[in-house]
Amino acid sequence: MKRALLSVLTLGLILTFGGLATAQTADSLPSWNDGKAKQAILEFVAKVTTEGSPDFVPPAKRIATFDNDGTLWPENPMPFQLIFALDELKRRVPSEPKLAADPMAQAALAGDLATLLKGEHFDGLLRVIALTHAGKTTDEFRSTVEAWLASARHPKYGKPYNQVIYQPMLELLGYLRANGFKTFIVSGGGADFMRVWAEKAYGIPPEQVVGSTARTKFELRDSGPVLVKTRDYLFVDDKAGKPVGIHQFIGRRPIAAFGNSDGDHAMLQYTTINNPHRSFGLILHHTDDEREYAYDAKPKSSGKLVNALKEAPQRGWTVVSMKDDWKVVFPFEKREDKTGDPGRRE
C-alpha cells in the first residue's frame, strides 16, 4: 500500500513537471495546434529528460527514428524517389536500348502501376529504381540527384521536392535534438538518395540516415577511389526490415519512433513494446485532402495505414491528424501564417 501511495505521488510529481515543461517549451512546436498529440509529445520529452525522474533516459540512449516518405515529406502523387527514377528513365531510354527493353522499365514508362506494385515490397518499383541507380559511382549518383532536385518541381506545390517537407516535423526534429535526442531517418527510401539532401533539409547527417541499400563495389581508378552501385544484396528497409535496419545501423533500440503507414508498424512495435525505457510511438495520419493528400486508408496505396492504426490505442501510440493537429503543413506556407512565428529550424 505504501508502495502504491508512493507511485501515485511520483505520478503527481511527473505530471506537475510535465505541465511545467510544457508551459516552458510550448513555443518549440509553433506549427502544432494545441491538442492531445502535441501534449503527448511535450509530456514524453519532459519525462525522459527530467533528471531524478523514474522515466529519465540518459542522452546517449535518446534515439529517435523517423520514417521519411509520408512522415517527413509527402509520398504523393507517388514516392518522390520513384518520380526521380521515372524521370531518369525518360532521360536515359532514348540513348540506352538495353534499359528500354526491360519489361519493368516499359511498364513504368507506360504508367502501368498495377505491374509495378506487384509483390510484397512493390518489386517492379524496386527494379525500376535499381535499373536507374546501378552502375553509377556514388559520386555520379549524387550529381544526378542534385541535378534532378534543381530542375524537377512537385506537381501540386510547384516547388523543388526537397522543399516539400513538413514544417511541424522540422520543428519536432529540432525540439528533440534540443532535448538531447539523436535523430535518425529509418526509411524504405534509398540511403544514397536521401543522404544527398537530408542534412540540409532536416539537419540529419548522412551517418544518421538508414535506408534501403544495395552493396557497392570498391575500385581504385586512375582518377582515384570510387564505389560503384550494384543491385546485389538488396536490403529493403521497410516493414519487418525496419527493426533489422535499426539494429544493423544504430545498434540500439530507439525510445521514440515516428511513422505514417503499415511499413512503420514493426518499427513502432520494436520501439515501444516492453522497452526497458519509457518510449513513444507516433503515427501521422494523412487526413488533409486540401493542404496535402488523404490517402492512407486506401488498401492499395503504398502508404497504406490500417494495421498500425488499429493497434494504436492498445499500444498507446499517438495518432496525429494532419488536418486537425497542424496549423501549417509546409515551410513555404509560412508567409501566409498569421501567428508570425517561424519556429525553429536546425
Add this chain to the structure above:
Amino acid sequence: MKRALLSVLTLGLILTFGGLATAQTADSLPSWNDGKAKQAILEFVAKVTTEGSPDFVPPAKRIATFDNDGTLWPENPMPFQLIFALDELKRRVPSEPKLAADPMAQAALAGDLATLLKGEHFDGLLRVIALTHAGKTTDEFRSTVEAWLASARHPKYGKPYNQVIYQPMLELLGYLRANGFKTFIVSGGGADFMRVWAEKAYGIPPEQVVGSTARTKFELRDSGPVLVKTRDYLFVDDKAGKPVGIHQFIGRRPIAAFGNSDGDHAMLQYTTINNPHRSFGLILHHTDDEREYAYDAKPKSSGKLVNALKEAPQRGWTVVSMKDDWKVVFPFEKREDKTGDPGRRE
C-alpha cells in the same frame, strides 16, 4: 609567379599555425614519444581545425575511422572474437551434438589453424564465428559476450580482454573528439560483438561501430520484440569491404583513417587518395615483441602488413612503430609510468 609566392606564404602561415597548435596540445598525447608520428598527428589536426586555413574542414566532415583488431586492441595470440567463439564452442559442444559434428567446429577444437585460415577471408574462422553466434537473439548474444568478458582473461596480460586496449590510441581518440572529430570503428570484427563493450572501452557509441554483420530476423514474441541472429547476407567488413562499409554505414568519406594491416589498405586508399579535403592515413606497425607482439611481417598472419606498408611512403601515410613511438602500451601499465600523466580518457 605571384601565385607561387602566395602559396609559399600560405604554407609558411600553415606551418606556423601548425607549430603553435602543436605546442598547445602536446600534452593530449602523453603516452606518445615525441617523434615524427606524433608530430604528424598534431600537425594534421591543427591544419584541418584552423578556421580560415585552406585546409580547414568543417566539424561535420571530420570523420575518423579506426580499425579495431591490431589498431585499438591486440589481435594476438589470435583475434579476440575468435577466442570468444572458441570458448563458446567448448562450452556448448558437450550439450549440442549438431554443433559438435560440424567439420569447422572440429577443426577449431583440434586447433587445426591451417583448415580454419583457408580462403580469402579465413572462411573456416568465419564459419566458427557464425556457428556460435547464429540462432541467438541479439539480447542473448549480448549477455553471452558480457559473461565471457567477465570471466575470460588474456593469456599474456592476465586481464579481461576489454581492458587489453592501447592507451596511446585512447588518447588519440579523445584528442580527435576534443577537436570536433566523430570517431568510428571500421573493423572486420562483428558489429554485435564490438558494440557490447566499445562504448565503455573507447567512448565510441554503437551507432558509430561499423563491422562485419549478418542479417537479423524480426519476431514479435510473447515476451516482446526480438531480433534473431542469422547467417544470411554476410557482409565482411575487411579489405575492399571497408570502403563499402564506410559508404553504407557512414555515407561520407573519412578524412582520417587508422589501421595496422593489409585489411586496412583499401580504407587508407579510400580516405587519402584524391580526397577533396586534407586527409590523414596512419598505420600501426607491431614492432614490440616485448610489451606486445611483433608479427605483422609474417605472410600467414591474419594481421599481415606488407602491401599497405610498401605503399605508405608514396601516399604519405604515417607509420607508427609501437616500440619506438609509444611510451606506454596499455592502461594497466600506467602506474609504472614515470611521467605521472594519465592522459585524457573519454
